[in-house]
Amino acid sequence: MPHMTLALEIGWGTTLAIKTLLVLAIIPVGALILGYTFLLKMMSHMQSRLGPMDPGGFHGWFQLVGDGIKFLQKEDIMPAESDRRVFAMAPAIVVISTFLIFLVVPTGPRLVVKDLDVGVFYALAVSSLSVVGVLMAGWASANKFALIGALRAAAQLIAYELPLLLAVVGVVIQAGTMSLQGIVGAQVDGSIFGFSGLGNPFILTQFVGFFLFLIAAQAELTQTPFDMPVAESELVAGYMVEYTGFRFLFFFIGEFGTAFAFAALAATMYLGGWAIPGVTGGMADLLGPLVLFVKLMGVAFLMFWVRFTYPRLREDQLQAVAWKYLIPIGLLNIIVTAIIKVAV
Amino acid sequence: MTSTETPGFEVDPALYSNLAGSQVNVELDTGDMILNLGPQHPATHGTLRLVVRLDGERVVAADPVIGYMHRGYEKLSEFRTYPQITTLINRIDWLSSFANEVPFVHGAEQLMGIEAPPRAQWIRTILTELSRIATIYLFLGEMGLQVGALTPAFWGFRDRELVLNLIESATGGRFHPNFNRIGGLKDDLPWGWIAECRTTMDKILRGCDDFEDVLVGNEIFEARTRGIGIIPGELGAAYGVSGANLRASGIDWDLRRDGKPYLAYPELDFKVWTHSDGDSFARYWVRLQETREAVRMVIQLLDGLPAGPIMAKVPRIIKVPEGEVWVETENPLGQMGYYIVSKGATGPFRVKIRSASFSNVSILPWLLRGVYVPDVITIMGSLYFILGDIDR
Numbered sequence: 202m203p204h205m206t207l208a209l210e211i212g213w214g215t216t217l218a219i220k221t222l223l224v225l226a227i228i229p230v231g232a233l234i235l236g237y238t239f240l241l242k243m244m245s246h247m248q249s250r251l252g253p254m255d256p257g258g259f260h261g262w263f264q265l266v267g268d269g270i271k272f273l274q275k276e277d278i279m280p281a282e283s284d285r286r287v288f289a290m291a292p293a294i295v296v297i298s299t300f301l302i303f304l305v306v307p308t309g310p311r312l313v314v315k316d317l318d319v320g321v322f323y324a325l326a327v328s329s330l331s332v333v334g335v336l337m338a339g340w341a342s343a344n345k346f347a348l349i350g351a352l353r354a355a356a357q358l359i360a361y362e363l364p365l366l367l368a369v370v371g372v373v374i375q376a377g378t379m380s381l382q383g384i385v386g387a388q389v390d391g392s393i394f395g396f397s398g399l400g401n402p403f404i405l406t407q408f409v410g411f412f413l414f415l416i417a418a419q420a421e422l423t424q425t426p427f428d429m430p431v432a433e434s435e436l437v438a439g440y441m442v443e444y445t446g447f448r449f450l451f452f453f454i455g456e457f458g459t460a461f462a463f464a465a466l467a468a469t470m471y472l473g474g475w476a477i478p479g480v481t482g483g484m485a486d487l488l489g490p491l492v493l494f495v496k497l498m499g500v501a502f503l504m505f506w507v508r509f510t511y512p513r514l515r516e517d518q519l520q521a522v523a524w525k526y527l528i529p530i531g532l533l534n535i536i537v538t539a540i541i542k543v544a545v
Numbered sequence: 546m547t548s549t550e551t552p553g554f555e556v557d558p559a560l561y562s563n564l565a566g567s568q569v570n571v572e573l574d575t576g577d578m579i580l581n582l583g584p585q586h587p588a589t590h591g592t593l594r595l596v597v598r599l600d601g602e603r604v605v606a607a608d609p610v611i612g613y614m615h616r617g618y619e620k621l622s623e624f625r626t627y628p629q630i631t632t633l634i635n636r637i638d639w640l641s642s643f644a645n646e647v648p649f650v651h652g653a654e655q656l657m658g659i660e661a662p663p664r665a666q667w668i669r670t671i672l673t674e675l676s677r678i679a680t681i682y683l684f685l686g687e688m689g690l691q692v693g694a695l696t697p698a699f700w701g702f703r704d705r706e707l708v709l710n711l712i713e714s715a716t717g718g719r720f721h722p723n724f725n726r727i728g729g730l731k732d733d734l735p736w737g738w739i740a741e742c743r744t745t746m747d748k749i750l751r752g753c754d755d756f757e758d759v760l761v762g763n764e765i766f767e768a769r770t771r772g773i774g775i776i777p778g779e780l781g782a783a784y785g786v787s788g789a790n791l792r793a794s795g796i797d798w799d800l801r802r803d804g805k806p807y808l809a810y811p812e813l814d815f816k817v818w819t820h821s822d823g824d825s826f827a828r829y830w831v832r833l834q835e836t837r838e839a840v841r842m843v844i845q846l847l848d849g850l851p852a853g854p855i856m857a858k859v860p861r862i863i864k865v866p867e868g869e870v871w872v873e874t875e876n877p878l879g880q881m882g883y884y885i886v887s888k889g890a891t892g893p894f895r896v897k898i899r900s901a902s903f904s905n906v907s908i909l910p911w912l913l914r915g916v917y918v919p920d921v922i923t924i925m926g927s928l929y930f931i932l933g934d935i936d937r
Contacts, residue, residue, distance in 0.1 A: 248699035345580050349918065425693055426765050434588050434691050435922040512765045513693025515919045516602060
């Protein structure tokens with residue numbers, strides 16, 4: 202096979218524009234895909250119903266787009282007592298933090314917006330920015346339910362940022378780098394007991410980390426069983442309770458966009474990211490996004506499966522799970538990984 | 546018995562001193578927050594308003610405010626004839642309307658000294674048990690929703706629909722059958738109904754297994770419900786708590802077995818399930834078993850359904866002789882009773898309705914002290930009240 206490249210000479214300005222557009226597009230599109238596949242269709246089938254069938258013709262694929270258009274037309278309502286500027290800014294901050302994660306997720310050997318040396322660290326850092334938006338929303342709404350929801354979100358973040366980080370440290374030790382591209386590379390170049398045909402997806406060695414990462418990500422995303430900040434049946438919708446129209450849509454995009462981003466992170470760190478065995482070079486650039494998408498959907502399926510099945514923990518029980526179980530397990534995982542890394 | 550709650554929210558100092566940080570100086574004291582749960586809150590099944598005083602997430606005091614849905618049925622009954630009143634009492638506990646009609650019609654029949662023929666009694670029993678299944682089955686799913694699991698709620702609605710279809714095909718009304726007549730029933734069962742009922746009962750049993758799989762064995766569900774909202778048996782009885790809520794506290798009391806014999810219950814073989822824990826989980830578990838037991842009873846009733854007329858001989862214009870009667874039955878939500886006073890007219894002189902939910906929620910102020918906000922929802926869900934049953 203001749204060496205294939207996508208050799209187009211384009212200036213940095215154009216590149217920047219393309220990258221910006223892609224990142225701006227990928228979050229709403231990702232949110233739509235996850236929302237449609239899992240929220241509308243998978244959940245419906247789990248619950249013995251069809252979900253939307255008519256909009257768009259094929260199994261109601263247009264439903265969420267239609268919802269989005271509906272949100273655009275809605276009146277912009279702000280509570281009289283609210284802190285108007287903070288109230289308006291909060292949804293934007295939540296969404297922006299989601300966009301920022303995608304800057305470092307590689308979708309091919311060269312298809313990455315910016316391959317930072319501290320990629321993992323950066324991704325986790327910006328992802329936790331969203332809680333600032335949540336706190337702002339809860340506080341500015343001047344609503345007791347929203348305030349309780351926001352404070353729960355803050356407490357939850359402190360508890361779950363740590364297991365998330367500890368889970369990732371195992372991967373970082375094994376790969377020897379914090380760059381996401383480097384982590385994918387380490388998995389591609391790795392071998393399983395000398396057999397290098399499949400590379401070495403870190404889920405095989407870091408399965409404890411993967412498990413921890415999924416649980417902690419579930420808490421980051423405020424999904425069931427850790428959805429106390431939005432707790433539909435008790436706080437009605439928590440910090441979002443006063444939001445309508447486009448601002449609510451922002452929160453919705455933020456919720457599913459972050460799920461998309463976290464699934465992409467998990468797929469990159471544990472399932473080999475864009476890589477499939479035997480494909481390299483320009484072909485990998487072409488196939489990479491698709492491969493990553495398939496892996497990402499697999500991870501997202503796990504997340505949403507749990508979300509639609511499990512009941513919700515209580516806030517104090519959540520703290521207990523984090524501090525008593527997840528963090529010790531995470532530390533143990535790091536120690537074992539480090540010992541094996543040094544020994545082998 | 547512990548003192549009942551007063552609307553003035555007097556803080557129990559013993560409870561207060563346990564809270565971390567409650568001993569700090571006054572300047573740092575952030576005070577309590579008063580939170581209105583309801584009247585438009587999804588967890589209140591209608592329009593119950595619960596004023597909770599919170600310290601952080603802990604409930605210091607809770608006060609249910611009822612009456613948002615009061616429709617004055619006791620007073621209205623004084624201006625209606627006996628056959629008209631069944632229309633009203635259908636709407637007390639709207640999820641099990643048929644079961645509401647039975648004690649009232651029974652009371653009127655007792656005063657008139659007539660008795661419905663056996664077939665009518667058996668069909669009444671079948672429909673009562675079906676409405677019990679419909680009511681409790683919804684609870685089994687909805688309890689999942691109260692603690693955050695979406696999916697069981699939809700299963701609850703799905704299979705309850707089958708039971709409602711049965712009730713509709715027999716009576717013509719899904720929710721408000723208005724099917725009882727003094728002295729019998731309006732119609733006989735339609736053709737093919739019994740076979741349909743048997744298939745539905747199989748589905749209900751399977752659905753119960755599903756609920757057991759998805760909730761009872763679930764660690765999170767158990768963590769959320771075990772030890773939450775414990776009602777001591779004697780205290781519950783003192784508050785007038787009845788039905789599955791009381792049986793979950795270990796008190797073996799079921800009017801179908803222990804009360805004055807009514808309908809076909811004396812001829813049925815059934816077990817009254819109890820649980821010793823008295824917490825939310827026990828209430829869920831007891832109701833789950835009761836649904837299965839109700840299915841067993843329906844099957845027995847279908848097997849032994851006697852032939853014969855469905856209406857006794859009654860005068861065209863129903864006039865109830867002078868007298869008083871108290872009739873109570875075991876309804877899906879608990880003990881339901883009517884005290885009927887007749888002065889010999891076409892309508893009652895006075896009707897007092899004793900509904901289960903009213904007494905069941907009266908224990909809420911005692912029960913909600915010192916729990917967390919999410920537990921408030923769990924406890925309210927597990928007590929399972931219907932607003933129409935609180936505010937008649």
